[in-house]
Every structure is written in structure tokens, then in C-alpha cells.
Amino acid sequence: MQRLPFSIASGTLVPLLLGACGVSDAGGEARNVLLIVVDTLRADHVGAYGYAGETTPRIDALAREGLVFERAYAQSSWTKPSIASIFTSLPASQHRVLEESVANRLGDDLSTLAELLGQAGLRTAAFVENPHVVSATGFDQGFERFEGPLDWSHDDWVADCDVTAQRAIAWMDECGSEPWFTYVHLLDPHDPYDQGDFAQVEAADWSESVAQGKVIDLLDPSTDLPRRSLDPEELRQLVALYDDEVRHVDAAVGRILDALDRMGRREDTLVVLTSDHGEEFLEHGRLRHGYHLYEETVRVPLIVSVPGRGPERFPERPVRHVDLAPGILGSLGLDVPEAFTGKHFLAHHETPGTGLEPVVCETAMRGLWRRSLRLGRWKLLRDELRDTSELYDLEKDPAEERDLGELEPEVLRDLETLLGELRRPRALSSSPGELEPEVLEALERLGYSGGKVFPH
Ligand SMILES: [Zn+2]
Known part of the structure; x- marks a missing residue:
């Protein structure tokens, strides 16, 4: 395992990241929690965040009824550390899930949101399409049911948001009146931008790679930088293909929300929709994500539907992914463990905010x-x-x-x-x-x- 240039004992805390620990703030009447993570979704490509491309009608509808946090941040610019921060409320340098290697697992000693909700009596299930978030890397901790992508190899990799949404809906149905926590992680906006079809058809040349949204084929494998500069039309084409993916995944999110309505569960379910990180389109010389920590890679949408609470937008106050678990636990009236570094961002006394919470993001991808x-x-x-x-x-x-x-x-x-x-x-x-x-x-x-x- 590659060694990183720091050493932090697990279980330590950083005062600046400390939130309102141990808060027990009974919120609305939420019994269930639906956490939807749309992989690689930039905040500024969502209509509710001002995008004009009509990419997200269903997410926008959720935003009109719920809380919209305009300054929401992932703790990393790629999936593995980012999701670990959501589940442990720790920054990446503390949970130490930083490397691409499967050997770098989410530690069994860490308390996770799923474990805590399970202990509180909720049934727990995850339906995840990203191959970094799998049982082998420890992300199944606390889940009664954990359905990840079928295989590490792309050939056998099934990532179809329609199928995944259907599995999640079937599970929620199956739970009947029992309270549940369901984590759905949809991959579509991740490259290649081909609407979830990972069939490995070789692109013949540069322009075909652009047309097929195969971003990785455009990069020099030794540096991951573009092999040559893209002209404005090529870049426009890539962004348009990315937006198509966002539209496709938005429809799947809509189906999940429709199912929730059909089951009569909207009134007692806390719905949290976010992304694990953004995406670069040459704003700082790169494509994809994970290398940089500029805003386009770490600013994510965060839309929360809280039972019994009307719509509201929060333009100033930053909310971090480490705040999600304390907010979810607090909304259910559950205690937040002292080891969690985030704040119960959904507590009424927290939401006006000062706009001054420090936001730390970290990436150690590719030896950085x-x-x-x-x-x-x-x-x-x-x-x-x-x-x-x-x-x-x-x-x-x-x-x-x-x-x-x-x-x-x-x-x-x-x-x-x-x-x-x-x-x-x-x-x-x-x-x-x-x-x-x-x-x-x-x-x-x-x-x-x-x-x-x-x-x-
Ligand atoms: Zn991701």
C-alpha cells in the first residue's frame, strides 16, 4: 500500500471541524431516510442551481418543495474518500480512505451512518453502481442488504440506473411499514458519457472518442492530461453528452420519488439528494475529476426534503458532506456520536448560519x-x-x-x-x-x- 505523507491516529478530532456533537434535535416526523447520490453531478449543471440546459426537471421539482443548500461541498473530488466522508462524518485525512487500491478499506473501527441507523431499528439497504463503493472496500458496513456493481471488470459491470432504481423501489416496498434507510448511488454522469452503456466498443480515433463521450481515450495515460487541446466544438460536444447523462439519471431519480409517493412514504421520509463530486471541463486544464479541488470538482448539489418543513434556500451557509450524517441522525431524533466532525445542518438553530464554516477538501488520487x-x-x-x-x-x-x-x-x-x-x-x-x-x-x-x- 502506498504511504501517504501524514500520520493521523484514528479517532482523533480536529476542533475546527467539530460540530454540535451529541446534539439530539427532534426534527419533523421522518421515520425513513432515502439518500440518493448521483455520481459526478456538478451543482452548476442542475436547474435548481441555475443551469439553463433543462437537465434536471425531477430534481428541480424536489428542490422546489425542499431545502436547497447552494454552497454544498463534497470532502473530496472523487468517489471513495467522498462517500467515506458522508458515512463517517470525517474528513478524508481522518477516515483515511484515500487510495484507489481495494486494500485501502473503510475501517471496521469507524462508526458509519448505516450502522447507527441500523442500531436505531431502521432496516438498511444500499444499491450502488460505483465499483469503488463495494463490500471489498468495507462500504457494506451496517447494511442488511448491499447490492454493488456485479464485478470490478468493466466487461461485466452493470450500471443501469433504471435497474438500480427498480431494485431500490422493490426494497422500499418490501419493507412495508417498517422504517428504513435506503442508499441509492447512480453512476450515469460519470464518464464515459454514454448513458450508462459500458459496452466496450473501441473508438477508432480522437473525434470518435469525443462523439462517444470516451473521455479517458482523450487522455495521455501517463499524465491523464488531454493528448491534444480540444477545440470549442469538441468541448461543447462533451458537455452536451454529459448533460444527456444527467437528464437520464434525473428521470430515474423521478421514478424513485414517484414510487415513494405511491407507497405513501413521502410524508415520513427524509430525502437527501447530493453528488459525490463534480467534473472538470478544462476549466483548469483537465477533464474528469479527482486531481484538482477547484470548485467545479467539489461543489455539489444538496437538496433535502424534510417532512413537515416547507421549501427554503440557503445561499450563504456552506454545508459539507461531513454534516450529512449528523443532520440525518439529528432529524430522526438520534444522538450524533462525538467522533463525528460535522454539524446537524438541518437543526433549525443551525440553518441561518454565518457563511463562515471552514470547508476542507482533500484528494490523494494517483499519488497526489x-x-x-x-x-x-x-x-x-x-x-x-x-x-x-x-x-x-x-x-x-x-x-x-x-x-x-x-x-x-x-x-x-x-x-x-x-x-x-x-x-x-x-x-x-x-x-x-x-x-x-x-x-x-x-x-x-x-x-x-x-x-x-x-x-x-
Ligand atoms: Zn464518483
């Missing part, structure tokens, strides 16, 4: 070790192996095109200090007074006081 920290308007990107940093002002420069590292050296240094602190192993602590003085000073310079960031 990159981390990012978003704090208010600022975003720091670190390449830890090269020891280089970039700094962006997302208010003025949402596309992250103008590195301000040299113009704003103090902000850069303060964010580097904070991100460094967030990597350090720490004993369980919720007291801001136990932070290093230089970190407290950095926080103050960035407009924080203890009460804004830290739990009381």
Missing part, C-alpha cells in the same frame, strides 16, 4: 496529496507534495482564475496555518482555548471569534 480550505470568501489550495499554494477570492473570482497568493500574503499564511492545524492529530477537544495561539490569531485576523466557529 492536495488539500483545500474554503473560509468565507477565501479559498486556499495546497499541493502538499510540491509545497505550493494558491489563493482565490471566490466573491470576486468564482472561477478561480486569479491566484492572489502574492498579493495577499497574510491571508495566505493564515489559511495555511489553519489548514496545517486541521491536519494535525489532536485529542478530543471542543474548547477554542486549546488551540495553538498562532491559530487563534490567524482566526481572529480572518474575522473569527471562538463562538462563530467552535462549538460551545
Whole structure:
């Protein structure tokens, strides 16, 4: 197993990521939980997030009735660490599910959302199309039924969102009046952009690879960079094929929601829809995802339907994937384990928010070790192996095109200090007074006081 350049004892906590631990906040009348993860779905390709391409009529309808978190973040830019963060409420450097190798498993010692919901009496099932999220990598923990993709080899890989949705619907039906947790993970927007058909027809040349949405064929295998630049028409074609996948998966999401209505379960089911990461279309020189932590790769949709709660949009306050499990547990009136680092983001007292929660994203794909920290308007990107940093002002420069590292050296240094602190192993602590003085000073310079960031 490849060694990573850090060492963190499991079970340690980072104060900045600490949420309202142990909160038991009885929410609406949710008995069931439906978690839908649409793989590789960029927030800005969803109608409810302003996309004009009419990709997501069914997801948009869910958004009109539910809560829409406009600043939602995955904790990584690829599937395995991202899903592990959803289930454990830990950032990637703490759950340590970072590598592509099947040997890098979700640890049995970690508490997962599925285990906790199972212990609370919910029946639990997962219907997952992504081959990183399988029993072999430990993701079946806590699931009474776990249906993953059939095989690791693409030849036998069945990823058909219509079939997967049907399996999930049959399961929910089968549960009858018993409460359940159902996790559905649909893969369609992931490349190749061919509407879920993984038949390996060789593309003859570059333009055919573009036409078939076979992004991987466009890349140099040694660098994963495009073998040559794409012209605007080729890029438009790829984006259009991606959007077709999004439309296809949106219809499957609609069928699941229709089934929920038919079963009369909409009124007592907490529905959470998100993605595990976004996708790049050459905004920063690459295609696909996992290499970078720019916004297009980590900003995801997050739409939640809470029984008994009307529609609302949250434009400012960041919500992170580590917040999902505390929010789900809290909404069901269940305790959130102290080891969970996220916040019960659905609690009424949490939702107005300050817009200042720190958002940490990390990726170690292909031997990289990159981390990012978003704090208010600022975003720091670190390449830890090269020891280089970039700094962006997302208010003025949402596309992250103008590195301000040299113009704003103090902000850069303060964010580097904070991100460094967030990597350090720490004993369980919720007291801001136990932070290093230089970190407290950095926080103050960035407009924080203890009460804004830290739990009381
Ligand atoms: Zn993914």
C-alpha cells in the first residue's frame, strides 16, 4: 500500500471541524431516510442551481418543495474518500480512505451512518453502481442488504440506473411499514458519457472518442492530461453528452420519488439528494475529476426534503458532506456520536448560519496529496507534495482564475496555518482555548471569534 505523507491516529478530532456533537434535535416526523447520490453531478449543471440546459426537471421539482443548500461541498473530488466522508462524518485525512487500491478499506473501527441507523431499528439497504463503493472496500458496513456493481471488470459491470432504481423501489416496498434507510448511488454522469452503456466498443480515433463521450481515450495515460487541446466544438460536444447523462439519471431519480409517493412514504421520509463530486471541463486544464479541488470538482448539489418543513434556500451557509450524517441522525431524533466532525445542518438553530464554516477538501488520487480550505470568501489550495499554494477570492473570482497568493500574503499564511492545524492529530477537544495561539490569531485576523466557529 502506498504511504501517504501524514500520520493521523484514528479517532482523533480536529476542533475546527467539530460540530454540535451529541446534539439530539427532534426534527419533523421522518421515520425513513432515502439518500440518493448521483455520481459526478456538478451543482452548476442542475436547474435548481441555475443551469439553463433543462437537465434536471425531477430534481428541480424536489428542490422546489425542499431545502436547497447552494454552497454544498463534497470532502473530496472523487468517489471513495467522498462517500467515506458522508458515512463517517470525517474528513478524508481522518477516515483515511484515500487510495484507489481495494486494500485501502473503510475501517471496521469507524462508526458509519448505516450502522447507527441500523442500531436505531431502521432496516438498511444500499444499491450502488460505483465499483469503488463495494463490500471489498468495507462500504457494506451496517447494511442488511448491499447490492454493488456485479464485478470490478468493466466487461461485466452493470450500471443501469433504471435497474438500480427498480431494485431500490422493490426494497422500499418490501419493507412495508417498517422504517428504513435506503442508499441509492447512480453512476450515469460519470464518464464515459454514454448513458450508462459500458459496452466496450473501441473508438477508432480522437473525434470518435469525443462523439462517444470516451473521455479517458482523450487522455495521455501517463499524465491523464488531454493528448491534444480540444477545440470549442469538441468541448461543447462533451458537455452536451454529459448533460444527456444527467437528464437520464434525473428521470430515474423521478421514478424513485414517484414510487415513494405511491407507497405513501413521502410524508415520513427524509430525502437527501447530493453528488459525490463534480467534473472538470478544462476549466483548469483537465477533464474528469479527482486531481484538482477547484470548485467545479467539489461543489455539489444538496437538496433535502424534510417532512413537515416547507421549501427554503440557503445561499450563504456552506454545508459539507461531513454534516450529512449528523443532520440525518439529528432529524430522526438520534444522538450524533462525538467522533463525528460535522454539524446537524438541518437543526433549525443551525440553518441561518454565518457563511463562515471552514470547508476542507482533500484528494490523494494517483499519488497526489492536495488539500483545500474554503473560509468565507477565501479559498486556499495546497499541493502538499510540491509545497505550493494558491489563493482565490471566490466573491470576486468564482472561477478561480486569479491566484492572489502574492498579493495577499497574510491571508495566505493564515489559511495555511489553519489548514496545517486541521491536519494535525489532536485529542478530543471542543474548547477554542486549546488551540495553538498562532491559530487563534490567524482566526481572529480572518474575522473569527471562538463562538462563530467552535462549538460551545
Ligand atoms: Zn464518483
